[in-house]
Amino acid sequence: MDKQELISALIYDVALEHSAIIQYLYHIFLIPDPEIVSEIEEIARQEMRHLKWFGQKIVQLGGRVNLDRAEDMISIGNSVAEMLQNNVFAERKAIEVYSSHLELAKDDSVKRLLERVINDEKEHAEEFEKMLSSAKENPPQMEGSPAADESTIKILNEFLKEEYQLIINYLYQFFHAKNWEYRDIVMDLAIESMVHMGKIGEAIGEMGQMPDLSRIDFSEQKSSSLAEQVKKDLSMETLSKDRYSKELLQNHQESVRKILDFINKQEDYHRHRLMEFFKRMHRFTIGELNDG
Numbered sequence: 355m356d357k358q359e360l361i362s363a364l365i366y367d368v369a370l371e372h373s374a375i376i377q378y379l380y381h382i383f384l385i386p387d388p389e390i391v392s393e394i395e396e397i398a399r400q401e402m403r404h405l406k407w408f409g410q411k412i413v414q415l416g417g418r419v420n421l422d423r424a425e426d427m428i429s430i431g432n433s434v435a436e437m438l439q440n441n442v443f444a445e446r447k448a449i450e451v452y453s454s455h456l457e458l459a460k461d462d463s464v465k466r467l468l469e470r471v472i473n474d475e476k477e478h479a480e481e482f483e484k485m486l487s488s489a490k491e492n493p494p495q496m497e498g499s500p501a502a503d504e505s506t507i508k509i510l511n512e513f514l515k516e517e518y519q520l521i522i523n524y525l526y527q528f529f530h531a532k533n534w535e536y537r538d539i540v541m542d543l544a545i546e547s548m549v550h551m552g553k554i555g556e557a558i559g560e561m562g563q564m565p566d567l568s569r570i571d572f573s574e575q576k577s578s579s580l581a582e583q584v585k586k587d588l589s590m591e592t593l594s595k596d597r598y599s600k601e602l603l604q605n606h607q608e609s610v611r612k613i614l615d616f617i618n619k620q621e622d623y624h625r626h627r628l629m630e631f632f633k634r635m636h637r638f639t640i641g642e643l644n645d646g
């Protein structure tokens with residue numbers, strides 16, 4: 355495998371991790387059993403680290419990270435047992451793909467990474483098999499569908515997709531930006547957007563409804579300068595904050611209001627954080643010009 359082929363293989367590995375994360379998120383949102391959910395959450399967090407490591411390796415090799423997903427690899431399932439069975443398949447598929455990449459890779463550091471990840475996936479496959487056999491013995495019930503207000507679900511799903519889009523944007527910036535302070539900020543914002551996504555998705559699942567984690571636009575978000583990118587981020591955060599504020603004025607049930615209120619306050623801080631960085635960056639640039 356030459357360097358370009360290796361980069362392409364790693365881009366596919368990122369997509370595979372992304373797909374696994376989405377599949378597990380559906381399950382986290384839909385399965386009512388807290389024990390199963392916390393086990394899947396732990397595995398999903400590990401897949402996020404895998405995605406990050408594969409992405410960083412692509413950048414080190416001089417490639418560009420593509421944050422698309424392998425759509426055909428995502429299967430949700432209808433019962434808890436079916437979901438867990440799909441997860442066993444997903445882990446086995448990942449082991450197969452990474453093993454084939456390991457065989458072809460010549461780069462030592464990539465090989466070490468693949469070996470490490472394959473070892474994790476083997477552990478995951480075993481964990482899912484164990485969960486599956488106990489779910490078969492003692493089938494957990496899926497949540498019934500309490501009467502949910504359709505317009506509330508629609509709004510929550512819109513927020514869910516917006517947070518998803520923001521996460522993809524921030525992760526992309528994290529991989530490719532050069533400024534360390536900005537990279538630190540976008541990683542924080544990505545993680546907090548994941549928390550928002552989690553709260554909203556759980557709320558939808560608790561209402562017995564289907565969270566919408568369908569594919570979004572993954573086209574590359576290249577900006578001509580860091581200042582321009584920060585401006586874009588700021589306008590997205592402002593839009594997001596305004597939408598949460600607007601919904602808080604509506605007549606939502608208490609549990610939904612609480613979530614919206616919590617997120618709304620964090621969005622305010624996100625905007626503030628970017629604004630502060632933008633001002634500092636601007637001052638720095640002007641200072642530099644004056645020195646000359």
Ligand SMILES: [Fe+2]
Binds near residue numbers: 374404448475
């Ligand atoms: Fe993984």
Ligand SMILES: [Fe+2]
Binds near residue numbers: 374401448474475
């Ligand atoms: Fe895994």
Ligand SMILES: [Fe+2]
Binds near residue numbers: 546547550
């Ligand atoms: Fe958010």
Ligand SMILES: [Fe+2]
Binds near residue numbers: 547591594620
């Ligand atoms: Fe935000």
